[in-house]
Amino acid sequence: QVQLVESGGVVVQPGWSLSLSCAASAFTFSSYVMHWVRQAPGKGLEWVAVILYDGSTQYYAHSVKGRFTISRDNSKNTLYLQMNSLRDEDTAVYYCARETTGTYYFDYWGQGTLVTVSS
Amino acid sequence: QSALTQPASVSGSPGQSITISCTGTSSDVGSYNRVSWYQQHAGKAPKLMIYEGTKRPSGVSNRFSGSKSGNTASLTISGLQTDDEADYHCCSYAGSSTWVFGGGTKLTVL
Numbered sequence: 163q164v165q166l167v168e169s170g171g172v173v174v175q176p177g178w179s180l181s182l183s184c185a186a187s188a189f190t191f192s193s194y195v196m197h198w199v200r201q202a203p204g205k206g207l208e209w210v211a212v213i214l215y216d217g218s219t220q221y222y223a224h225s226v227k228g229r230f231t232i233s234r235d236n237s238k239n240t241l242y243l244q245m246n247s248l249r250d251e252d253t254a255v256y257y258c259a260r261e262t263t264g265t266y267y268f269d270y271w272g273q274g275t276l277v278t279v280s281s
Numbered sequence: 282q283s284a285l286t287q288p289a290s291v292s293g294s295p296g297q298s299i300t301i302s303c304t305g306t307s308s309d310v311g312s313y314n315r316v317s318w319y320q321q322h323a324g325k326a327p328k329l330m331i332y333e334g335t336k337r338p339s340g341v342s343n344r345f346s347g348s349k350s351g352n353t354a355s356l357t358i359s360g361l362q363t364d365d366e367a368d369y370h371c372c373s374y375a376g377s378s379t380w381v382f383g384g385g386t387k388l389t390v391l
Binding site: 197199206207208209212221223257259265266268269272274 | 284287313315317319325326327328329333370372374377379381382384385
C-alpha cells in the first residue's frame with residue numbers, strides 16, 4: 163500500500179523558516195516525480211513545487227519561487243520542502259503527492275501537515 | 282498562473298446527474314490533454330478520479346466521467362450517491378513544468 167506521510171507543520175511567525183518532510187513507503191521512491199501542493203483554509207488546492215525522480219531539476223510556483231526549496235533524499239525515501247521568509251499567505255495544509263514520471267497527474271497524496279504563519 | 286475557474290458549489294438529488302465545469306485558457310486546459318480531477322472529502326486528502334481529461338483510474342466508479350471542449354473541461358457524476366458529497370478540484374498541466382488548479386467545487390447531495 164503506497165504511503166506518503168508528511169510532518170513538520172507548526173505555528174511560526176512571519177519571516178521565519180520551516181522545513182517539511184514527506185516519508186514515502188511501499189513503492190520505489192527513486193523512480194517517481196514528487197510534488198508539494200498546498201491548501202489554504204477554506205480554499206482550493208495550489209500547486210507549489212516539483213522535483214524530478216533523481217533530484218536533478220526543480221520547478222516552483224511564482225508565489226514561492228526564491229523562498230521555498232524542494233529536495234529529496236532517495237536513500238531515505240524522503241521528500242523535503244524548505245520554506246524561508248514565510249508570510250501570512252503561506253498558511254495552509256501542505257500535501258506531498260506522487261506523479262508517475264511523465265503522466266502529469268497526482269496518483270497518491272499524503273494526509274497533509276498544517277503550517278500556520280501568524281504573529 | 283491564474284487559477285482555473287470552477288463553480289463554487291453545485292447540488293443534486295440522489296440518482297441525478299451533475300456536471301462541474303473547469304475553465305482555463307489556451308495556455309493550460311486548451312493546450313494540453315492533461316486535465317485531472319480530484320475528490321476531497323472533508324478533512325481528507327484529495328483522491329484522483331479522472332486523468333488525461335477522460336480516463337478513470339482503476340477502482341473509480343464508472344459513474345464518474347470527464348470531457349473537454351476547447352479551454353473548458355468538465356466532470357460529470359451520474360447516479361448521485363450520498364457519498365459523492367465532497368469538494369472536487371480540477372487541475373491542468375500549464376507548461377514549463379508547472380500545474381494550475383481550480384478553486385474547487387463543493388458538491389451537495391440533497
